[in-house]
Structures are given as structure tokens and as C-alpha cells.
Amino acid sequence: MSDEKKRFLLRLDQQLYDQLSQAADQENRSINAHIETILHKATQGDNFEQRQIIGQVINGAQINADNGLVTVTGIYYRYLISDNSPVEPTSRYAVVDAVGNILTLQKI
Template sequence: MANEKKDKRFLLRLDQGLYDRLAEEANRANQSVNMYIVSLLSNNHGTKSFENRQIIGQTVLGKDLNVDHGLAFVSGIYYRYLINDNGNVDTTAKYAVIEANGNILTLQKI
């Protein structure tokens, strides 16, 4: 059993207010405080791309979408885009970036 993967343990000091908030959130998620902290760290440690961190949630005007080339200009970068309902671009509407996969953004009309 020398190859068995073992969990690492370390002491984490939290002030009482932070612990109480984490305990409350963990309770709502039906998790222990330890598992809740592990899930927070796992979900937020280096797994998200620039696009997922900085682009999702931004809005793009329909008039700023290049329909001929299928490009959207967001935060100084050109991305290919898809409309989430496969509809045509409404040049009078606003779109929210709801997903980023490499250089392709998925937009939803808002």
C-alpha cells in the first residue's frame, strides 16, 4: 500500500467571522466546512482560461458583430462567435457572452 494516494493535511487559520461565513455557505451546500473549502479551491485554482475569467458576462452590441466574417471584438481581441439559439444577429440588440471555448464565444441576446 505504499503507492496509495494520501490526502495532505495542513493547519489553516481563519478569523471567526470568515469561518462563520464559510460554515454558513457549507451548510447551505450540504457539505462540511473542510469539503466546502476544498471545493472552492478546486473550482478556482488555475483551471479557468483568460476568456472564462475576463470575457464571460461582458456585453457586445449587435451592431459591433462582424456578420460577414463571424467575428466579435471583445476586450481588444477578435473572437469567432456563435449565437446560443442559432438565430440571426439582431443589430439593434445587446448580447452577453455566456461561454468561451478557445477562441469561440457563445453569445445570448439580452
């Protein structure tokens, strides 16, 4: 793979930019590097969950801590919280990984 990088203009609304900026800060990356990582992961997915589920944002209300399941696009999955914190029903979570029927969620 070539080290040459292409440049292009990407227009984002302020809310999306702020969300990406916050996520990039949490990963100790620049926004550009964070977006590049997201795009790379999106193109490398080899299963339905990797292609369609990664990056989705869900409400904590979609997570059932009692039975250990989360509903994403009408499908039930088992889940892990990235920092092992308890589920907060009023918070929002991003799907950051999918292995089999287990999703890793990160509070945003």
C-alpha cells in the same frame, strides 16, 4: 463541499436587478440561484476568456456576421449565437461561454 450556505446582503440598482431577473426567468431559476451560478462560473474559470470575458455585454454592432467575428475588449473572436438566430445589430448580447477562441453569445 459543505451544504451549509452563507447569507449576505447584496445591494443592486434596479436596472441590474431587472436584467438579472429576466435572465433568471429565461433559465427557469430564482434570482438567487442565477446569481449563485454566475458567481460559481466566475470562480471556476481556468483561462483568460473564462475569467475576463464571460458575462460581458456587447452591442450587436460589435458582431460582424459577414466574417463571423466579434470584437470583445479589443480582441477578435469567432462566435456562436446560443439560439442560432441571426445577429440583430441593434440588440445587446451577453457572452455566456468561451471555448478556445469561440464565444457563445446570448441575446438579452
